[in-house]
Amino acid sequence: MLGLFVLASCETDEGNKVILGEASWASSIFHNRVAGFILENGFDVTVETQPTETAVMIATLPNGDIDISLELWSDNVPTYGDDIAAGNYVELSTNYDDNTQGLYVPGYLQDNYADFGLSAPITKVSDLTKAEVVALFEDPNDASKGVIYGGPSSWSATAFLEKKMELPEYGLDVYNFEMINSSAALAAQIAGAFESNDPIVSYYWEPTSLMGLYDLRLLEDSPYSPEDFAVGRGAFPTVDVNVVSRPGFTEDFPEVSTFFSNYKTSSALTNQGLGYMEENEATAEEAAIWFLQQNDAWLQTVLSDNPGVYEKVKAALDAM
Structure with missing residues (x-):
């Protein structure tokens, strides 16, 4: 040792x-x-x-x-x-x-998309607006919308995603943005989906132990720029x-x-x-x-x- x-x-x-x-x-x-x-x-x-x-x-x-x-x-x-x-x-x-961060979906959802009733895999943030995708991510507390999970309200990443949700060009108003109150609870939410082989779209980041345990795949967005980032557009920067x-x-x-x-x-x-x-x-x-x-x-x-x-x-x- x-x-x-x-x-x-x-x-x-x-x-x-x-x-x-x-x-x-x-x-x-x-x-x-x-x-x-x-x-x-x-x-x-x-x-x-x-x-x-x-x-x-x-x-x-x-x-x-x-x-x-x-x-x-x-x-x-x-x-x-x-x-x-x-x-x-x-x-x-x-x-x-x-070290990326952003919106992720399970690898099994991309690989086996037809088993989830999808006509194509979800690979980009823009794919989230498709009616079949919104239905797949149905909010258990609001059947009229899908749900995207985020971190605590105090996180700067959460503030960025809130801006993204509000940008008309993304069309994400068909989703509720559910903020999870801690990193541990957010990890548990994602792990629970994996254990049940359920669909989920959630904010996360790497490197982390969760990324080592599960095959989470980042959804593509437009390239990062400081100007876009200030208003919620595009990808997170890497460091x-x-x-x-x-x-x-x-x-x-x-x-x-x-x-x-x-x-x-x-x-x-x-x-x-x-x-x-x-x-x-x-x-x-x-x-x-x-x-x-x-x-x-x-x-x-x-x-x-x-x-x-x-x-x-x-x-x-x-x-x-």
């Missing part, structure tokens, strides 16, 4: 320790465990995780309290471009940039989720920095790990080990500049 949680008071070689900033969300924790296993078993460095949130992370990176963030959501940092230009922290790679380091880290840890520069995943890979955690009630450490055992080609790629390190990590995984 990983020894990632090293107390600051423990005796350790400070020159051989890497501190990973860890946000509260599951994907941040998961990626830290994946990287941590590689660092400890391949590079022989001690790994410490420092609980933090985005605002604190960007404030502590410049002074070296944190060495690395594996998930800095760049669009959530208004000063990101200026910070990089000023050398407050260094962008090493983009972990993933395909570059970057790996960044404190200033001087690449000089202090050149080989480790090469690994982080190659650290690139995707929402699909992240969903895979998060889904394993959920389905198997596994810890993030257990999910990281499983992920690395299942994705040897990815491991070879991120360690392509460190072949000796790959062999050490592979040996550690084989010994599990």
Whole structure:
């Protein structure tokens, strides 16, 4: 098992320790465990995780309290471009940039559309206005309309979808927009539909454990633009989720920095790990080990500049 949680008071070689900033969300924790296993078993460095949130992370990176963030959501940092230009922290790679959100339907509904009485699969938001589709998504509390499920009213995504529902060009006034009061309740609503093989159209996002468990497919919309987004039109934007380091880290840890520069995943890979955690009630450490055992080609790629390190990590995984 990983020894990632090293107390600051423990005796350790400070020159051989890497501190990973860890946000509260599951994907941040998961990626830290994946990287941590590689660092400890391949590079022989001690790994410490420092609980933090985005605002604190960007404030502590410049002074070296944190060495690395594996998930800095760049669009959530208004000063990101200026910070990089000023050398407050260094962008090493983009972990993933395909983090979509929007309206989703089950994969079985697209693949087996005829079994649900449809003449064609539902692949676009514009398909939702077809009479046969509205009838399929009938609101159990209002038979005159269909129902689209969304998140809590406080979410900015919900506000965006409310605007979309009101745009005449979308024709979504044939639906009620039911806001679910928590992310857990929204996930339960979707999971319940999957367990019963029922039709559902709902807002969701990725990467998440739910996406790792179920085949949810995003409905196409017009491409994102800031102007359209302001009025509820088009797709949600994706965000570059970057790996960044404190200033001087690449000089202090050149080989480790090469690994982080190659650290690139995707929402699909992240969903895979998060889904394993959920389905198997596994810890993030257990999910990281499983992920690395299942994705040897990815491991070879991120360690392509460190072949000796790959062999050490592979040996550690084989010994599990």
